Amino acid sequence: MPESSQATEAPEVDRSLLGDAGQLLEDTVDLRRRLHAHPEIGNELPGTQQTILEALDGLDLRVSTGTSVSSVVAVLDGDEPGPTTLLRGDMDALPMPEDTGLPFASEVDGRMHACGHDTHVAMLVGAARLLRQRRAQLRGRVVLMFQPGEEGHGGAKLMLDEGLLDDHGPIDRAFAIHAIANLPSGLITTRAGTLMASADEFRITVTGRGGHASMPHDAIDPIPVACEIVSALQAMITRRVPAFDPAVLTVTRIQTGTAFNVIPEVAVCDGTMRAVSDASRARVMEGLREVAEHIAAAHRCTAVVEMVDNGYPVTVNNAGAAERTLATASALLGDANVLAMPTPVMGAEDWSYVLQRVPGSMAFLGVARSDDPNPAPNHSNRMMVDEPAMVHGVALHAAMALTA
Ligand code: NI
Numbered sequence: 001m002p003e004s005s006q007a008t009e010a011p012e013v014d015r016s017l018l019g020d021a022g023q024l025l026e027d028t029v030d031l032r033r034r035l036h037a038h039p040e041i042g043n044e045l046p047g048t049q050q051t052i053l054e055a056l057d058g059l060d061l062r063v064s065t066g067t068s069v070s071s072v073v074a075v076l077d078g079d080e081p082g083p084t085t086l087l088r089g090d091m092d093a094l095p096m097p098e099d100t101g102l103p104f105a106s107e108v109d110g111r112m113h114a115c116g117h118d119t120h121v122a123m124l125v126g127a128a129r130l131l132r133q134r135r136a137q138l139r140g141r142v143v144l145m146f147q148p149g150e151e152g153h154g155g156a157k158l159m160l161d162e163g164l165l166d167d168h169g170p171i172d173r174a175f176a177i178h179a180i181a182n183l184p185s186g187l188i189t190t191r192a193g194t195l196m197a198s199a200d201e202f203r204i205t206v207t208g209r210g211g212h213a214s215m216p217h218d219a220i221d222p223i224p225v226a227c228e229i230v231s232a233l234q235a236m237i238t239r240r241v242p243a244f245d246p247a248v249l250t251v252t253r254i255q256t257g258t259a260f261n262v263i264p265e266v267a268v269c270d271g272t273m274r275a276v277s278d279a280s281r282a283r284v285m286e287g288l289r290e291v292a293e294h295i296a297a298a299h300r301c302t303a304v305v306e307m308v309d310n311g312y313p314v315t316v317n318n319a320g321a322a323e324r325t326l327a328t329a330s331a332l333l334g335d336a337n338v339l340a341m342p343t344p345v346m347g348a349e350d351w352s353y354v355l356q357r358v359p360g361s362m363a364f365l366g367v368a369r370s371d372d373p374n375p376a377p378n379h380s381n382r383m384m385v386d387e388p389a390m391v392h393g394v395a396l397h398a399a400m401a402l403t404a
Contacts, residue, residue: 004160004292006391008012009256010325011324011328011331011403012020012331012403012404013136013328013331013332013399013402014132014134014137014399014402015331015332015396017130017332017362017398017399017402018332018333018391018395020130020133020390020395021126021130021220021391021392021394021395021398022146022192022391023073024126024129024130024141024391024394025386025387025388025390025391027126027129028122028123028125028242028387028391028394029122029262029390030211030385031051031055031121031122031125032118032119032121032122032218032385032387032390033104033118034051034104034222034357035051035113035118035121035122035185036049036102036104036105036106036113036118037105038051038106038107038108038353039094039108039111039112039113039118039326040091040092040093040094040111041092041093041094041095041105041111041151041287041355041391042092042149042153042155043068043069043070043092043148043149043155044069044070044148045070045091045092045148046070048070048091048092048148048399049070049071049072049091049146049148049192050102051112051121052072052091052121052125052146053065053072055124055125056072056128057076059076059129059132059134060132061074061075061076061128061144062075063075065221066148066158066159066162066311067162068161068162069145069147069149069155069156069158069159069162070148070295071091071145071147071148071155071159072144072146073143073145073146073159073168074128074143074144075136075141075142075143075145075163075168076128076131076138076139076142076144077135077138077141078133078135078136078137078138078139078140078142079135079136079138079158079391080138081139081140081141082138082140082141083141083172084137084140084141084142084143084168084171084172084173085140085141085142085143085171085173085174085175085400085401086143086145086164086165086171086173086174086175086354086358086360087124087127087142087143087144087145087147087173087174087175087367087400087401088120088124088144088145088146088147088174088175088196088351088354089117089120089121089122089123089124089125089144089145089147089176089177089340090117090120090121090147090148090149090150090155090156090176091117091120091146091148091150092117092148092149092151092153092155093106093111093112093113093114093117093118093151093339094111094112094113094114094115094151094379095110096111096112096114096379097109097110097112097381098111098112098114098253098313098381098385099381099382100107100381100384102158103223105251106402112381112383113182114378114379114381114383114387115150115151115179115378115379116178116179116180116181116367116378116383116385117150119179119367119385119390119393120176120177120178120179120393121146122390123390123393123397124144124146124175124391124397125397126390126394126397127394127397127398127401128144128267130142130394130395130398131398131401131402134398134402136352137300137402138401140172140359140401141168142255142349142401143164143167143168145159145164147159149350150349150350152349153348154308154312155349155350155355156350156351157353157374158354159374160353160354160357165168165354165357165358165396166246166329167347170357172359172386173321173359173360173400174354174355174358174359174360174361175321175325175357175360175361175362175363175367175400175401176351176354176360176361176363176404177362177363177364177393177396178336178362178364178365179364179365179367179375179378179385179389179393180364180365180366180367180378181367181375181376181378181380181384181385182367182368182375182376182377182378183364183365183366183367183368183385184210184368184370185366185368185369185370185386185388186201186333186337186365186366186386186388186389186391186392187337187338187339187364187365187369187391188324188325188326188329188333188337188338188339188342188363188364188365188366188392189338189340189341189363189364189366189404190317190325190341190361190362190363190364191317191322191323191341191342191343191344191347192314192317192318192323193316193317193319193322193338193344194206194276194314194317195315195316195317195322195339195341195344195345195349195361195362196314196315196343196344196345196347196348196352196362197248197274197275197276197278197314197315197344197346197347197348198273198274198275198278198281198312198348198352199273199274199306199311199347199348200272200273200274200281200285200309200314200332201270201271201272201274201309201311202270202271202273202288202305202306202307202308203268203269203305203308204226204229204268204269204270204288204292204303204304204305205266205267205268205303205304205306206222206226206229206266206267206268206269206292206296206301206303207265207266207267207301207302207303208220208221208222208225208263208265208266208267208299208300208301208304208369210262210263210264210265211263211356212262212263213260213261213262213263214261216263216301219263219280220300220301222262222264222265222266222267222298222301223256223257223264223267223295224235224296224403225261225267225299225301225303226254226256226267226269226293228279228299229269229291229292229295229296230251230254232291232295233249233251233287233288233291233292234241234249234354236249236287236288236290236291237249237277237284237287237289239273240283240284240287241283241284242280243276244358245276245279246275246276246278246280246282247273247274247275247276247280247281247284248272248273248274248346249271249272249273249274249284249288250271250272250273251269251270251271252270252272253268253269253270253271254267254268254269254270255267255268255270256268269307273285273288274346274348275314276314276344276346277314278313278314280341281313281314282355283351283385285307288305289305292305293305311348312348312349312350312352312353312357314352314354314364315348315349315351315352315355316352317355317360317361317362318357318360318361319360320359321359321360321361322361323380324361324403325361325396325400326338327362328399328400328403329363329392329396329399331399332395332396332399333395333396337392340347341361341364342395344397347378349362363394363396365389365393365396366389367385367387367389368386368387370386371385374385
């Protein structure tokens with residue numbers, strides 16, 4: 001049942017969360033802006049880690065930090081026994097310039113919080129405060145996961161390898177929010193099943209034999225072979241992948257050659273592939289190798305296909321968890337602020353590693369400014385955030401931990 005149209009029983013939601021999250025907005029904005037001005041990238045984010053530790057100080061949480069990554073994990077126990085809920089905010093920025101002109105824009109050249117992870121951290125800290133205030137109501141345990149290295153560095157996987165899911169007792173459910181710059185401000189949207197695609201980077205190295213450009217018969221030219229492979233890969237996608245279980249394969253770079261009169265020995269094609277199921281992902285990987293190797297062989301070249309990066313798997317929301325997310329968001333924010341997503345998106349997330357092991361979900365939070373008719377998307381050098389939308393994120397994080 002891919003659509004979230006089945007009405008779930010409305011959960012008991014503490015509506016005062018929304019007002020209390022609103023009271024925290026000034027602090028949430030302040031924290032977000034400080035992070036925004038000092039972006040860090042990858043798995044080592046010492047400044048961001050320090051900012052988080054300071055923000056959590058005084059909340060009486062059990063706080064620990066990572067060894068292989070600069071993560072922060074904070075644990076809060078409710079006064080009553082109950083399930084353990086994992087809530088996550090990723091911490092890292094992107095290696096790109098910022099051109100927003102905002103007064104709190106990045107102070108680091110070539111680095112920008114252009115995926116909203118600054119808001120994720122700020123919202124999770126806000127949720128920690130709300131939950132701390134409600135310790136008497138909280139049944140069970142909350143584990144707050146502040147995660148470096150989402151943008152292709154596999155930070156979530158490293159935190160799992162360090163024992164995140166084992167060190168705090170069994171984790172019963174998991175929830176994360178991602179800000180989306182071109183969805184209406186405050187809108188919560190998600191879906192049961194596949195939410196985001198897998199992402200794999202590949203490299204095809206086509207090797208022939210170099211020679212004089214005027215006498216190709218004495219050489220084995222890898223360039224037309226590389227071109228043929230690129231075209232054939234698109235045909236392979238349309239013929240081999242089911243239309244309702246889609247995949248995308250894009251060659252983004254072809255590197256070869258040095259001069260107008262030299263046939264090079266090697267042509268290298270790099271690209272990315274996305275799929276919304278493990279089955280399609282496997283089909284495309286298999287097809288990629290077969291097409292490249294056999295077309296090369298037909299022209300007396302060789303082709304070696306490497307998966308450059310062990311990419312993120314498909315992000316799959318547990319159906320029940322996604323329904324609970326939508327129902328909780330509706331009860332908290334009103335139906336007008338909640339939408340069941342009709343289809344997955346082709347972006348990818350390392351939250352997928354957590355959802356492989358814990359029944360949980362991710363929801364998207366719209367942060368587009370209403371006065372902007374054409375908001376710049378995530379990963380744009382002009383990406384902006386309507387900061388009051390963070391109130392919904394703070395309140396929903398807390399509500400997901402508080403509802404039974
Ligand atoms: Ni992101």
